[in-house]
Amino acid sequence: MEGMKMRWTTICFDLDNTLFSHEAAFESAIQHTFQNKYLKQTELTNEIDKKAWFDTFKKNSDYYWEDLEENKLTHDEYRKVRFDETMKAFGLPYHESDAKQFHDEYENVVVQYCAPYQGMHTLLRSLHQAGIKLGIITNGKQNTQERKIAQLETDTYIPPSHIIISEDVGIEKPDRRIFDHALNKMNGDRDRALFIGDSWELDVMGAIQAGWDAIFLNSRMEHKSSPDIPVAEHYDFLETTQFLLQSLDLKG
Numbered sequence: 001m002e003g004m005k006m007r008w009t010t011i012c013f014d015l016d017n018t019l020f021s022h023e024a025a026f027e028s029a030i031q032h033t034f035q036n037k038y039l040k041q042t043e044l045t046n047e048i049d050k051k052a053w054f055d056t057f058k059k060n061s062d063y064y065w066e067d068l069e070e071n072k073l074t075h076d077e078y079r080k081v082r083f084d085e086t087m088k089a090f091g092l093p094y095h096e097s098d099a100k101q102f103h104d105e106y107e108n109v110v111v112q113y114c115a116p117y118q119g120m121h122t123l124l125r126s127l128h129q130a131g132i133k134l135g136i137i138t139n140g141k142q143n144t145q146e147r148k149i150a151q152l153e154t155d156t157y158i159p160p161s162h163i164i165i166s167e168d169v170g171i172e173k174p175d176r177r178i179f180d181h182a183l184n185k186m187n188g189d190r191d192r193a194l195f196i197g198d199s200w201e202l203d204v205m206g207a208i209q210a211g212w213d214a215i216f217l218n219s220r221m222e223h224k225s226s227p228d229i230p231v232a233e234h235y236d237f238l239e240t241t242q243f244l245l246q247s248l249d250l251k252g
Contacts, residue, residue: 007192007248008132008193008194008213008248009132009192009193010132010188010189010192011127011132011135012134012135012136012194012195013135013137013195014137014138015136015138015140015145016138017219017220019117019152019237020114020115020116020148021115021117021219024113025113029106029112029113030057031054033102033105033106034053036105037101037102038098048090048092053086056086057082079099079103080099080100083102083103084099107141107144111148112151114151116152119237119238119241120152123240126245127157128157130248130250132248133162133186134157134162135164135182135186136149136154136158137173138164138165139165139166139172139173140166141167142165142167145165145167146163146165162182162185162186164181164185173202174201176209179212190210190212193213194215195207195213196214196240197217198216198217198220198222200225201226203216204216205228208228213231214228215230215232215240216230216233217234217236217237218234219236221235
């Protein structure tokens with residue numbers, strides 16, 4: 001049993017859709033922004049269904065996502081085309097700069113909709129009390145990701161030096177160098193390192209190919225695009241919590 005307790009001495013988490021539901025926060029924040037940044041300013045509040053607008057926006061987000069992943073679109077171009085095409089679909093007027101203004105406002109409000117998954121604090125507290133080094137490795141803008149993390153109140157368990165954000169370090173998952181960087185910052189042991197995330201390619205493949213163990217938190221029912229074998233695959237955070245507490249012989 002002692003060997004099981006020391007199975008992992010370093011555990012890192014992805015952020016969006018791993019510690020909280022980015023999908024839920026995204027929908028609420030996009031609808032909020034459309035309602036307050038556009039509808040109220042154009043006096044069309046009662047004429048457009050913001051849920052229908054969001055559904056089309058999400059459809060365009062998914063449609064152009066592959067172009068972003070394949071570097072056919074920059075991040076700014078991706079955001080612009082999904083906004084512009086949604087406005088076109090509803091026959092709404094928009095200016096060249098509206099997409100940027102819309103997404104700037106979205107970045108400002110999305111944090112307030114970030115709520116930790118049920119059991120997140122219980123798990124982090126148990127792992128922290130067991131002496132396991134905890135960290136976060138996330139792609140994204142430094143300011144936005146830091147504000148999300150602050151909203152989740154993980155600082156009791158995860159020190160700032162263990163929070164690795166791609167914009168800050170200039171490396172993005174799945175590049176193994178970001179996982180190496182995390183281990184160096186945390187003084188971790190690669191043979192006893194575990195990463196938990198919701199993206200097969202960014203999180204699972206990235207971690208495994210960097211020599212870590214990985215748990216696939218497949219909350220979005222994503223397709224596996226490689227033969228890599230994670231330690232476990234779960235469909236919600238509570239499954240992961242129970243698995244870790246049992247595997248490490250800890251109490252929640």
